[in-house]
Amino acid sequence: MKEDLMDIICCPLDKQELELTVDERDGDDVIDGTLTCTECGERYPIEEGIPNLLPPDMRDDIPA
Amino acid sequence: MKEDLMDIICCPLDKQELELTVDERDGDDVIDGTLTCTECGERYPIEEGIPNLLPPDMRDDIPA
Amino acid sequence: MSAGDAFDEWARQGKDQGMEERHWHTAKHVLSQMPVEEGDTVLDLGSGSGYAGRALRETRGAGRTYGIDAAAEMVHNARSYTDDRHSGFLRGDFEHLPFADDSVDHCFSMEAFYYAEDPHAVLGELLRVLRPGGTFYCAVNRWEENVYSHEWEELVGVPMVLWSEREYRAAFREAGFHVAGQDRIPDEETEIPPETDFPTEDWETREAMVERYREYGTLLTVGVAP
Amino acid sequence: MSAGDAFDEWARQGKDQGMEERHWHTAKHVLSQMPVEEGDTVLDLGSGSGYAGRALRETRGAGRTYGIDAAAEMVHNARSYTDDRHSGFLRGDFEHLPFADDSVDHCFSMEAFYYAEDPHAVLGELLRVLRPGGTFYCAVNRWEENVYSHEWEELVGVPMVLWSEREYRAAFREAGFHVAGQDRIPDEETEIPPETDFPTEDWETREAMVERYREYGTLLTVGVAP
Ligand SMILES: Nc1ncnc2c1ncn2[C@@H]1O[C@H](CSCC[C@H](N)C(=O)O)[C@@H](O)[C@H]1O
Numbered sequence: 001m002k003e004d005l006m007d008i009i010c011c012p013l014d015k016q017e018l019e020l021t022v023d024e025r026d027g028d029d030v031i032d033g034t035l036t037c038t039e040c041g042e043r044y045p046i047e048e049g050i051p052n053l054l055p056p057d058m059r060d061d062i063p064a
Numbered sequence: 065m066k067e068d069l070m071d072i073i074c075c076p077l078d079k080q081e082l083e084l085t086v087d088e089r090d091g092d093d094v095i096d097g098t099l100t101c102t103e104c105g106e107r108y109p110i111e112e113g114i115p116n117l118l119p120p121d122m123r124d125d126i127p128a
Numbered sequence: 129m130s131a132g133d134a135f136d137e138w139a140r141q142g143k144d145q146g147m148e149e150r151h152w153h154t155a156k157h158v159l160s161q162m163p164v165e166e167g168d169t170v171l172d173l174g175s176g177s178g179y180a181g182r183a184l185r186e187t188r189g190a191g192r193t194y195g196i197d198a199a200a201e202m203v204h205n206a207r208s209y210t211d212d213r214h215s216g217f218l219r220g221d222f223e224h225l226p227f228a229d230d231s232v233d234h235c236f237s238m239e240a241f242y243y244a245e246d247p248h249a250v251l252g253e254l255l256r257v258l259r260p261g262g263t264f265y266c267a268v269n270r271w272e273e274n275v276y277s278h279e280w281e282e283l284v285g286v287p288m289v290l291w292s293e294r295e296y297r298a299a300f301r302e303a304g305f306h307v308a309g310q311d312r313i314p315d316e317e318t319e320i321p322p323e324t325d326f327p328t329e330d331w332e333t334r335e336a337m338v339e340r341y342r343e344y345g346t347l348l349t350v351g352v353a354p
Numbered sequence: 355m356s357a358g359d360a361f362d363e364w365a366r367q368g369k370d371q372g373m374e375e376r377h378w379h380t381a382k383h384v385l386s387q388m389p390v391e392e393g394d395t396v397l398d399l400g401s402g403s404g405y406a407g408r409a410l411r412e413t414r415g416a417g418r419t420y421g422i423d424a425a426a427e428m429v430h431n432a433r434s435y436t437d438d439r440h441s442g443f444l445r446g447d448f449e450h451l452p453f454a455d456d457s458v459d460h461c462f463s464m465e466a467f468y469y470a471e472d473p474h475a476v477l478g479e480l481l482r483v484l485r486p487g488g489t490f491y492c493a494v495n496r497w498e499e500n501v502y503s504h505e506w507e508e509l510v511g512v513p514m515v516l517w518s519e520r521e522y523r524a525a526f527r528e529a530g531f532h533v534a535g536q537d538r539i540p541d542e543e544t545e546i547p548p549e550t551d552f553p554t555e556d557w558e559t560r561e562a563m564v565e566r567y568r569e570y571g572t573l574l575t576v577g578v579a580p
């Protein structure tokens with residue numbers, strides 16, 4: 001995901017701000033990392049450049 | 065003009081309410097009459113069933 | 129000569145019905161998209177023969193439709209074409225609408241908007257009379273991108289607005305409308321003669337005629353009152 | 355089986371590209387009507403192969419486009435089809451949009467809305483994320499009036515919304531949208547074999563196939579956030 005997505009994304013549950021932790025990047029493209037809700041603490045993985053912002057109970061695959 | 069048009073028409077100049085004087089009618093269809101602005105007093109003719117609500121300075125024909 | 133005088137003359141010659149027939153190719157598609165519900169009050173700006181109001185009464189259950197036109201003969205003809213008094217007509221100028229604020233649900237206009245002397249005034253008036261959520265369906269086949277429409281001003285003999293598609297959107301927004309969409313509606317029905325008939329009286333090449341009718345067609349801009 | 359699982363399977367089989375090809379017949383007309391201006395942020399709900407975002411970047415100068423899709427394989431494929439990182443993709447559920455209030459200019463959705471378990475929730479979420487005046491272009495070819503779409507639920511194996519045109523308008527309004535218009539967009543490109551080839555595997559009669567593609571086509575409902 002391009003880092004400017006941070007301007008507009010939020011936690012799908014409580015719509016609060018997310019904090020980005022980057023594990024791997026390619027310029028301003030975040031390849032691996034984590035988005036953490038600043039309010040509820042829920043964590044959303046970024047894998048292969050794609051943030052997974054499904055509500056946790058819809059996340060069927062094993063998070064990275 | 066059908067009389068229920070009175071619900072929504074107004075003076076084209078100052079947008080104030082109009083008062084209807086009927087000279088000839090056919091049921092609720094007003095064939096001949098006058099619409100008078102309750103605010104500025106401007107008069108608008110109804111002829112052959114058709115109200116002429118052009119601003120007076122655009123009215124080129126001789127009013128009834 | 130004012131637009132009103134020119135169109136009085138047209139109406140006397142019965143050209144209102146010719147326009148209806150030609151414009152219907154496109155107008156029926158435009159009308160069918162309008163979000164008109166049963167009982168709605170709909171305005172037709174520059175109503176000519178008045179077909180739009182009649183159609184919306186018959187097919188969509190509009191409660192009342194009003195055609196407004198500056199030309200006396202147009203309005204007289206329009207009234208004479210229907211017995212349905214819920215489809216009414218009045219003479220007036222669309223830059224000075226004789227309707228109360230928020231009194232109209234939707235407005236349609238076909239091949240009329242570009243005759244406005246002050247098109248911004250028309251948009252301002254419409255925004256005033258439309259209720260929140262009311263739409264303005266503005267169809268014109270004279271506009272910048274349609275190069276074939278540039279010469280009309282000379283033909284009709286009155287000055288005419290010639291905006292681009294972007295300028296239409298900008299002017300709608302400037303007046304306070306939300307722009308919901310913009311589209312070119314092709315005329316699929318005007319007959320285009322075979323290659324061998326060209327040049328015709330009106331068209332140098334078949335290609336140009338196809339482009340004019342099937343590609344450019346009519347520009348529809350849809351505004352929504354906030 | 356959830357819609358996500360079904361579509362993961364489809365994406366693995368490369369069916370996302372088949373859908374893109376078929377849906378493009380209609381989608382290009384829908385996209386061209388959207389009032390997208392340079393720099394706008396546009397969302398594609400249930401983005402599949404992601405063609406809509408790519409197209410709006412290339413042809414309309416959209417500033418950023420985001421495709422959201424529940425199926426991991428769809429999103430992975432979509433990302434792999436473009437190097438343009440202003441055309442991004444994310445995995446998410448359109449009933450729980452991960453976007454801030456008023457953060458999106460316009461939203462497009464093709465053949466996806468009817469998979470919603472709670473379609474009213476989708477509309478509510480959209481109204482929240484769209485800025486005032488933002489539009490939702492909702493295109494579906496499964497709806498009540500299109501009788502040929504009724505059997506799909508069985509074929510796809512997941513429950514699917516089946517609203518009438520009127521129900522679409524009512525639900526949009528109930529959510530708080532203004533309804534700007536509604537239209538059936540014909541598919542003029544799907545090839546229809548000559549009379550003598552019927553019945554085919556899928557179609558009893560040529561008439562039915564013509565009705566399905568050329569008359570019903572795809573239902574487009576346009577909502578505008580007040
Ligand atoms: N300022 C104005 N106010 C009201 N009507 C006007 C106008 N300027 C032009 N018109 C009217 O707009 C009409 C344009 S001709 C189009 C008529 C009809 N809508 C159709 O599709 O066939 C004419 O009847 C003309 O008299």
Ligand SMILES: Nc1ncnc2c1ncn2[C@@H]1O[C@H](CSCC[C@H](N)C(=O)O)[C@@H](O)[C@H]1O
Nearest residue numbers: 361373400402423424425447448464466469
């Ligand atoms: N609740 C939901 N949230 C997000 N995406 C969903 C969803 N339910 C279904 N989808 C997605 O919607 C898509 C429908 S297929 C249509 C794809 C694309 N718009 C096209 O026109 O080709 C699938 O990719 C599916 O995974």
